[in-house]
Amino acid sequence: MINEKLFDIAKQVAKNAYAPYSNFRVGAALLTDSGNIYKGCNVENASYGLSMCAERNAIFNMVSNGEQKISEIAIYVDSEKLFQPCGACRQVLAEFGQDIAIYYGNDDKIVETSLKEILPHTFRLNEPR
Numbered sequence: 001m002i003n004e005k006l007f008d009i010a011k012q013v014a015k016n017a018y019a020p021y022s023n024f025r026v027g028a029a030l031l032t033d034s035g036n037i038y039k040g041c042n043v044e045n046a047s048y049g050l051s052m053c054a055e056r057n058a059i060f061n062m063v064s065n066g067e068q069k070i071s072e073i074a075i076y077v078d079s080e081k082l083f084q085p086c087g088a089c090r091q092v093l094a095e096f097g098q099d100i101a102i103y104y105g106n107d108d109k110i111v112e113t114s115l116k117e118i119l120p121h122t123f124r125l126n127e128p129r
């Protein structure tokens, strides 16, 4: 079931995106097993390769606050087209949960999927805690 509240938070945080180069504003909000919510937006740089995705900023924010288990993540993109999380963010998500529900969308539509579905045959050295 789509977590609309989590998606609304992702949409709010996209307003903070620093995306002067791509104009692609992304917001992510994740829910941990303990029920806390962590947020992130994309942050770009004049040296383009240093830019960071919204999803990974939300994950790093969670870890920095002492948590390591994700149950759901919502991702909003300010675009008419729908986008799923990039490959790098899928791999970083896999470190912190096996069974993560993913809601991605824009102003018109929200789609539900799961990490299992969009990153099968995952490379892991440790089982997620």
Ligand code: THU
Binding pocket: 019, 022, 024, 026, 041, 042, 043, 044, 051, 052, 053, 054, 055, 084, 085, 086, 089
């Ligand atoms: N971006 C994200 O924040 N998440 C993704 O999953 C894909 C891409 C950002 C990175 C960059 O700031 C902009 O979108 C264009 O790639």
